[in-house]
Amino acid sequence: MSIEIVKVTAESTSAETAQTQDSPRVQLSVVVPAYREGRRIHSNLTRLIGELDKLDVSYEIVVVSDGNTDTTVREAKRVESPAVRVFHYPMNIGKGFALSCGVDQSVGDLVTFIDADMELDPANIGRFIDLMRSSGCDAVIGSKRHPQSKVSYPKLRRLQSAAYQLVVRVLFNLKVRDTQTGLKLFRRQVLREALPLLAIKRFAFDLELLVVARQLGYRNVCEAPINLDYQFESTVGLTSAWNVLWDTAAIFYRLHILRYYERRRRELQAIELDGDPHSQGS
């Protein structure tokens, strides 16, 4: 699939420009997938910037508008900060695709994903970075089941989430209690290796990323507390819940039956070697 990704903020605000000039190297990239966020994205990005400004890191914010036809792009562009870049493409492909696309456009050594609705408190990002630095882990993932998390969300969602995590535990034996929370921090190297192997563009992307990262040897994943303030405006209905389950079964099939991820990795390595002039008969 070939998709034209259009950058919709002015050239002078780009982080690549920042990288080549005197300003400090971007340490943290914050990728924000946005779908049907409308007017609230402006105040949400402003809140995010307020929290990031408190941290002792240089950062960029990469907003990815995934086929929005509402005011999301216009409202995101109104945010007056040189750290914010907004990308848009015309079709809605899915949050997973949007996150991958945001990572491609970003430059920081650390990469955070955060949902645009800011139901997850961006003030938590600082703790994620501290935890990564102190523990040396490959990824920090927000967990609704961490004992220090403060979460308020409906009973039905709690039940769905608990049942799903049970399925995940049985199928994949991941050593985490919540794969689905929309606040995560990765070392860029993990994403650089894992993202090209993923097949999922929409549902269960988070799970596939964690499964593939483990397969690549990135086993050191920490869970961190989050504050979740649920706003009852979810795009995840019963159909999506079913689709997540279906995608989850597909990950299991690709991992254990097809051995797809291993094969894909070998294919990509072969392509890389072919394209590398230093690999030819020296």
Ligand SMILES: Nc1nc2c(ncn2[C@@H]2O[C@H](COP(=O)(O)OP(=O)(O)O)[C@@H](O)[C@H]2O)c(=O)[nH]1
């Ligand atoms: N780019 C992109 N983002 C999406 C899509 N669906 C949801 N999102 C974003 O992902 C975040 C989480 O979605 P939401 O519907 O709130 O799911 P929930 O919080 O799990 O109930 C929000 O910030 C949305 O803007 C999508 O198809 N593409």
Ligand SMILES: [Mg+2]
């Ligand atoms: Mg949400």
